[in-house]
């Protein structure tokens with residue numbers, strides 16, 4: 259993967275850290291591209307998510323099986 263295609267992380271000083279896009283699937287099963295951006299540095303975990311047209315910055319990361327039920 260060529261990291262130069264991604265924007266640098268704004269929140270940590272790691273030169274190699276970039277924000278990578280993640281995608282999700284919407285309620286109708288349609289792909290939602292670039293819904294979230296997450297820093298590649300494990301010590302940083304900086305993230306931006308788009309939900310309902312709003313940007314949510316640096317939310318705590320929820321791992322694995324602890325997904326909240328759909329609202």
Ligand SMILES: [Zn+2]
Nearest residue numbers: 267270297302
């Ligand atoms: Zn970072």
